[in-house]
Amino acid sequence: MADMQDSRRSAFQTMTGLLSLPRGARLGAGPTIAAFLLVVIVAASLLAPLYVPYDPLTMDAMARLSPASAEHWLGTDQYGRDTFSRVMYGGRVSLLIGVGASLVSVAIGLCIGLIAGFFRKLDGPIMRVMDSLMAIPAILLAIALVALNGPSLGSVIIAITIPEVPRVVRLVRSVVLSAREEPYVEAATALGSSMPKILIQHLMPNTLAPLIVQGTYICASAILIEAILSFLGAGVSTEIPTWGNIMAEGRNYFQIKPGLIFWPGLLLSLCILSINLLGDTARDLLDPRMKKREG
């Protein structure tokens, strides 16, 4: 019984076992750099109030559009606000919206998906509603919502979440549909386990791995959509700096001072690139079939 001797598993191994990670999985250079970048961007944004030299909203008429200098590291915008401070502050809202929108849509999508996948009678109606939600163009919906509710963090998150939820629902539903046919789920039914218990204890853990992957993609796309909305003026109000509205305001002065668009744009790209890279890595690690392709 050699296979029974390695019973002592560390907490890490149990965790990786939960997500069915192959043992000894190692990250390549790309994902490591991406993880490092992301940590730096998140930390810099969260800690912005502690180190930025200026308040991001304080205008200084004397220093309008000044070039980069020891005083203003990245220069100032047309109102004399410090670009460096604004870009660092801007990450806070962008990241908040990214994480918030992905958490909300994963949570809602998980609940609806579990129900749609498990109850045959509800499957049809729920999925048709989801189909129709998917048909709504995200940006138009967001503009409509913001027009109705006024620009605020909440309405932007809702606007981003609504089109994402059906995608999560489809994913969860497909996992549940195949997992519910597993004999261990039928055995649980035979053992008299209640429906919520089967759903939460037996079926939900199966959805975890694909949801983590999907969550990272939603996070990246939410940050991007927020930037687009803010750029169009339909996002968070201009009093709160975000990467999107910093770029929007800098648009008119682009030719005089490209930094106004370049720096927030750079951070936005790096942030989304590293989140997507990490998402790909997670997918490769969690899906053994994708892993094999490198070998």
Added chain:
Amino acid sequence: MQFRSGDFSDAKRVLKIRQLKVGLCDNPEAEKVLKGIDLDIRSGESHCLVGESGSGKSVTSLAIMGLLPPGALEIQGGLIQVGDTEITTASQSQMRKLRARRISMIFQEPMTALNPVLRVGDQIEEVLRMHTDLSSSEVTERTLQIMRDVHLPDVERMHGAFPHQLSGGQRQRIMIAMALVLDPDLLIADEPTTALDVTTQKQILKLISEMQERHGTAVLFITHDMGVVAEIADTVSVMREGTIVEKAPIRTLLTEPEKDYTRKLLAAVPNLKPREARADKGRDPVLRIDRLGMTYGGGGFFRKSEGVRAADAVSFTIAPGRTLGIVGESGSGKSTVARCIMRLIDPTDGSINVAGTEIAHLSRRKLQPWRRHFQIVFQDPYRSLNPRWTVGRSLCEGPVNFGTPRAQAMTRAAELMEIVGLPRDALDRYPHQFSGGQRQRIAIARAVAMEPDVLVADEAVSALDVSVQAQVLDLLDEIQDRFGIAVLFITHDLRVAAQICDDVLVMQNGKIVEHGPAARVLGHPDHDYTRSLIDAAPGRAWDFANFRPHDAAATT
């Protein structure tokens, strides 16, 4: 019993393997998967590789085909010669020429081995187009000819059929046609009949022998089923843990096995002769099925459609402590009956009475308290336990649902582990740390933890090796004695049924064709269908465990 055991010492040697070693790619120090195998197959010979799962049978065949999974396994020594060609060093393109022309292979599951979106005729033609210069009309001609050779009916129509439109046996015939169309020297058959019903299996085995005689092909036949070996082999190699334990002509191997392992393997083959029935204590039946019926599909919104009658007027009873076997081929409705009784599906009519309560039409909610009276053990031990749960948690799930405190359920689980022959401390482990047989024991313990009146075993030993099968059957027997459970045992394997059942019920197309004590049904069947099932059981004339033919036992 007639064995093939031809003498081939003068025939041309088709395959020569010397000291073949196969190991893990990234770890040359690890234990080898094949530890130096020697094998010779001559033209016209049928050589069987037999062994339990994990013994290296399939790896041997993949090594010969040059199909070892890249990046996982590699040849680490020895040589393989097909005819005069050494293939361990052959390049990909050399191997591609060799495959199909010199060696070809048929697989266990013809549905997955055939491309589902191409017509079967085109798939055979593709082989010819890739490897020959025949003209288009010649290709079609050859294809139709080989399809006739493998006795497919209505060849012109079947040429344009898709795999899903054919039966399992027909698909396997297509595979054989594909493998033999270029007249290879060596045919590798990896468990080609394992997924088929016994009657189909018999036909396919006959077909392989016939094709072999006609073309003089050498066959390397891989199987775990000793019955099949007795039917088809000239010579046999017994494999265990990557080595060949014993190699002998079939008759010698079956009558005078030299090695203990071979003896053990043969002794584990269940006997077709029914066991003594358990004493009938005259107790009232605990499970009564009356005119149970299940129709799949049907209804329809606009048009009344017929639906498939998977079970039709099935009636039987089982008393506590006794075992009823339902046997039949796939599609006979035996699993439908089991799933209806477990209420995993809802029967369309009839009644199911468990321990005095009618459950066939109870609502989900009302049924829930009664579920503890009937439990099920599934076929696939790898999927019937939640891989993310410890064994202890799985064992406690049922009792906790019915209000047993968790600590008490855990204590009981530990006792059950001992009853099924596993260590108590294994409760903290996960299913993947156990072998298939051990997992099946756990699944049995989980069912028994509910202290049920009825236990349904749906092909519960079909996925296990024969030696493990015997142990699990013994365990079921012991548990039945101890707890007086009524067991409904569903199986396609008449040998297993003969070993465990007191009564046997034979099903065909959803209907009961014969029902009675095992000794009578399996010994002196009344119905033609039962008789054909028994006739088709491979190696049925041979008493493996006693190393002699069955009729010899009758005369001595």
